[in-house]
Amino acid sequence: MMNADMNTASQILDVAERTMRQAGYNAVSYRDIAGEVGIKSASLHYHFPKKEDLGTALVRRYAEKFRQNLIENIGEQNKSQNKIAAFVLNYRQALEAQGLICLCAVLGAEVFGLPASVTAEVKVFFETNLDWLTAQYEEMNKAHPEDHAKTTLALLEGAMIVSAVNSDMTIFDSAANLILADCK
């Protein structure tokens, strides 16, 4: 009986993640989440006293899932080129399979209106991504690994947004191809 539905907190985060990635931080209400989970909104406050707590927990879990998924996608690969490919795939799956933009792209776009603690978690996600990418480009002996890391992350986050608005996956794929071509 160890299925995911046993944990109410994780169910709350599941619903919150989907709705926030669809419509942003302010579009998500305790009442709507509670309705979908099947409890009352007052009960939500037991798990996450303030909305800010829900926001930070959400981004933290998202970052951890991203990390775990990356490890899975990398599998047995040990060449940096293939690790970058796994990284790009990580983002692509989120967009195509679930039809959702990266949580941190959505929250990042609203950055000047977010609680400071939520912004801090989004920043950690981006910095972790940049550090990891920089390490890969270093291993590939690129001249300016930090620059490569910055452009790769920006490309993926931006491509998700433009792709979603225009309902056109070829935008994401152009970005992905540019990143992969640069690794050859």
Add this chain to the structure above:
Amino acid sequence: MMNADMNTASQILDVAERTMRQAGYNAVSYRDIAGEVGIKSASLHYHFPKKEDLGTALVRRYAEKFRQNLIENIGEQNKSQNKIAAFVLNYRQALEAQGLICLCAVLGAEVFGLPASVTAEVKVFFETNLDWLTAQYEEMNKAHPEDHAKTTLALLEGAMIVSAVNSDMTIFDSAANLILADCK
């Protein structure tokens, strides 16, 4: 006496644009806008009956301003390389001077929660950008001008978000340099 403050509608749009670019569509309220403009929220409905009307008018004006600003930045230039540089500068000025992310990046991130008419205007903005960029890359005899256009737009929109979250303009500049280097 032809100053901008004469037109209440444009004052409303000024405040709405700034706050939406800071915190997203749902973070902006009629009451807050009215307070800053110095009128009552009921009066706002005279100019924009529904919030959806305000949203569409906002994106339409933003797209037009972007177009006008691009023409100014291009100036006497007639080489496509320099036109692309003006395009990049257009985005950079928004971020650095005003400290704000592109309106359409912010709204685009919330795309699955926006009124359909607002989404449509954001899509027009992106498509216009893509068409213009494609024309420039065609003139430069690039092999796949549409791909170049897609990656350039995605890079700029994504770079604004990551730069803003990390309070680090070098992220935007890495993206800008990649675009400009590709034009040489």
Add this chain to the structure above:
DNA sequence: GTCTATAATTTGATAGAC
């Protein structure tokens, strides 16, 4: 952990006077 009940505030929106 979840509930009922409730509070204080904010939201988009309308009617009608001036």
Add this chain to the structure above:
DNA sequence: GTCTATCAAATTATAGAC
């Protein structure tokens, strides 16, 4: 064009029973 007055609904949040 802007105002007052008003509305119904939604928001985050708390107190206290079970």
